[in-house]
Amino acid sequence: MDITSHTHHISQQYNIELEAIRTHLSEMGGMAQRQVNDAIQALIDADIERAEQVVRADTKVNSMEVTIDEECVRILARRQPAASDLRLVIAVTKAITDLERIGDEASKIARQAIAMNKDGQSPRGYIEVRHIGGHVSRMLQDALDAFARLDMDLALNVVQTDKQVDMEYATAMRELVTFMIEDPRSITRVLSIMWSLRALERIGDHARNLAQYVIYLVNGEDVRHANLEQIAENLHPKSE
Amino acid sequence: MDITSHTHHISQQYNIELEAIRTHLSEMGGMAQRQVNDAIQALIDADIERAEQVVRADTKVNSMEVTIDEECVRILARRQPAASDLRLVIAVTKAITDLERIGDEASKIARQAIAMNKDGQSPRGYIEVRHIGGHVSRMLQDALDAFARLDMDLALNVVQTDKQVDMEYATAMRELVTFMIEDPRSITRVLSIMWSLRALERIGDHARNLAQYVIYLVNGEDVRHANLEQIAENLHPKSE
Numbered sequence: 001m002d003i004t005s006h007t008h009h010i011s012q013q014y015n016i017e018l019e020a021i022r023t024h025l026s027e028m029g030g031m032a033q034r035q036v037n038d039a040i041q042a043l044i045d046a047d048i049e050r051a052e053q054v055v056r057a058d059t060k061v062n063s064m065e066v067t068i069d070e071e072c073v074r075i076l077a078r079r080q081p082a083a084s085d086l087r088l089v090i091a092v093t094k095a096i097t098d099l100e101r102i103g104d105e106a107s108k109i110a111r112q113a114i115a116m117n118k119d120g121q122s123p124r125g126y127i128e129v130r131h132i133g134g135h136v137s138r139m140l141q142d143a144l145d146a147f148a149r150l151d152m153d154l155a156l157n158v159v160q161t162d163k164q165v166d167m168e169y170a171t172a173m174r175e176l177v178t179f180m181i182e183d184p185r186s187i188t189r190v191l192s193i194m195w196s197l198r199a200l201e202r203i204g205d206h207a208r209n210l211a212q213y214v215i216y217l218v219n220g221e222d223v224r225h226a227n228l229e230q231i232a233e234n235l236h237p238k239s240e
Numbered sequence: 241m242d243i244t245s246h247t248h249h250i251s252q253q254y255n256i257e258l259e260a261i262r263t264h265l266s267e268m269g270g271m272a273q274r275q276v277n278d279a280i281q282a283l284i285d286a287d288i289e290r291a292e293q294v295v296r297a298d299t300k301v302n303s304m305e306v307t308i309d310e311e312c313v314r315i316l317a318r319r320q321p322a323a324s325d326l327r328l329v330i331a332v333t334k335a336i337t338d339l340e341r342i343g344d345e346a347s348k349i350a351r352q353a354i355a356m357n358k359d360g361q362s363p364r365g366y367i368e369v370r371h372i373g374g375h376v377s378r379m380l381q382d383a384l385d386a387f388a389r390l391d392m393d394l395a396l397n398v399v400q401t402d403k404q405v406d407m408e409y410a411t412a413m414r415e416l417v418t419f420m421i422e423d424p425r426s427i428t429r430v431l432s433i434m435w436s437l438r439a440l441e442r443i444g445d446h447a448r449n450l451a452q453y454v455i456y457l458v459n460g461e462d463v464r465h466a467n468l469e470q471i472a473e474n475l476h477p478k479s480e
Contacts, residue, residue, distance in 0.1 A: 073330060080320035090313060093330070097337065177428060184424035188417060198438075 014079050021071050021092050022148070025099075028064040029144040032099045035061065035106035036140060036203055040133040043113040043196055044126055051117070054110035061103035065096045087220060091213040095147065098206040102140065105199040105206075112192040112199075123186050124179050125193030128172040132197060135165050136204045143210035152218045158211035162204050169201040254319050261311050261332050262388070265339075268304040269384040269450075272339045275301065275346035276380060276443055280373040282353040283436055284366055291357070294350035301343035305336045327460060331453040335387065338446040342380065345439040345446075352432040352439075363426050364419050365433035368412040372437060375405050376444045383450035392458050398451035405444040412437055 035054055042051035072093045075081060081089055116122065139158050146154040173194060180190050275294055282291035312333045315321060321329055356362065379398050386394040413434060420430050 073326065076316065076330070077322055077326055082317055086313070086317055090316070090333070093333070094337070097334070177431060180420075181424055181427050184421055184427075187421050187424075187427070191417060 011079075014075075017071070017075055017079070018081075018085060018088065021068060021075070021089070024064070024068045024071065025092050025095060026144065026148055028061065028068060028096060028099050029140075029147070031057075031061055031064065032102045032106070033137065033140050033144070035103050036109075036133075037137055039106040039109035039113065040129060040137070040200075043109055043116070043129060043193075046113065046117050046121055048114055048117040051110040051113035055107050055114075058103050058107045061100060065100040068096050069093060084217075084220075087217050091147075091217045095210055095213050098209045102203050102206045105203045108199045109196045112196045116189060116192045119188050119192070122189040122193045123183065124190060125172070125176055125197070128168075128176075129193060129196060129200070132165060132168055132172065132200050132204075135161065135168070136200050136207065139165070139204055139207040140210075143207045143214070146211055146214045147217075150214060150218055152215060155211040155214035155218075159208050159215075162208040165201065165204040169197060169204075172197055251319075254315075257311070257315055257319070258321075258325060258328065261308060261315070261329070264304070264308045264311065265332050265335055266384065266388055268301065268308060268336060268339050269380070269387070271297075271301055271304065272342045272346070273377065273380050273384070275343050276349075276373075277377055279346040279349035279353065280369060280377070280440075283349055283356070283369060283433075286353065286357050286361060288354055288357040291350040291353035295347050295354075298343050298347045301340060305340040308336050309333060324457075324460075327457050331387075331457045335450055335453050338449045342443050342446045345443045348439045349436045352436045356429060356432045359429050359432070362429040362433045363423065364430060365412070365416055365437070368408075368416075369433060369436060369440070372405060372408055372412065372440050372444075375401065375408070376440050376447065379405070379444055379447040380450075383447045383454070386451055386454045387457075390454060390458055392455060395451040395454035395458075399448050399455075402444050402448040405441065409437060409441040409444075 035057060038050055039054045041047065042054060072089050075089055079085075139161050142154050142161075143158045145151065146158065176190050176194055176197075180187050275297060278290055279294045281287065282294060312329050315329055319325075379401050382394050382401075383398045385391065386398065416430050416434055416437075420427050
């Protein structure tokens, strides 16, 4: 899949507009990813200053969503895109919603970091935050790269990783519940870790959504509720 | 705002297509709302059969999303809608994403109902589930009505109610944490209620999103991150 297939138009201005929404999406993605990484680090280090920065910076991600959305609507209204251009614009409209919600989830983690600065550190769960956080941050990076390069294999890889993250999340939650039962005095603090893990799991879901838009963009097929094995099979048919 | 403003087109077929996505959105909304109500009832009654029905029916909501999305893309590609028609199609594309996620949250509540059937009833929290559940179900109903009638006042009302739900949610969570600390044996069961309350709070957020699309549709203004008081003021300017 050639990335430049989106940029052959008689109108030079139209090309520039399509390139612009791709670039802005990348920028917004980078911003959301920094928010996620900073929130995880703030939680692990109990760094209240960094956490407050994350909460404040959320408005930037939000206003970026509105800006790109308006760009997309303008293109739809003026250029009346067809075929792959139309798919691109639609995919970007959807992607920015997920990025905005990733920003929201990062804020939630940052708020838990602030709460833990007050209530004290949790006696458990940091290894899980670091581990699942690392996975999710990588998924987001890969999903954004897949979008930029229209890389179907990378996108499928993100969708597959999400299943693994969901399993690790479930295991971590079970262990934390067991720990809370053994040490009820830690409940409030362990709950902060649990809410943060849940936010990470949601970020993983949004990264998976982003990857699915890439598949839609390349395939022209809506795969949100389709069977993953089927898509991989269609993409790389097994030899007889 | 006259609902029929969307239906004056030379092409009779185009009118029919625009009407169809509105009708299908209403149907999908009704389906999502039934899922939410059934999930709440299943949780309160520990009704495992009803809960399993909710989990199963989620695929219907999902496939409805794909169908309507395809209808919207087809209209964008073939009809190249402008002005308010374009806004309608875009709003519907966004709305179905929220309805699909409402379905997901209803499934999560249903899964907690199934878990509680196994672990036993929670000693606390049902009043809160009933109360916040009632609010959220009403918000969803109002948001869907606001969409069908393009009723800006009703939409603003939904956005305002969401703030109240968020506060009630925070209070309920604090009380449940306190209860867990006093009675650690109940942790697993009380957590099921807490996850369910969080799902309800998310459903409220999605209903608020739906209401905001209505405001966007009527106003042509993106209000997702705007100040609510400002919008209300613009809509009903105070007399001097």
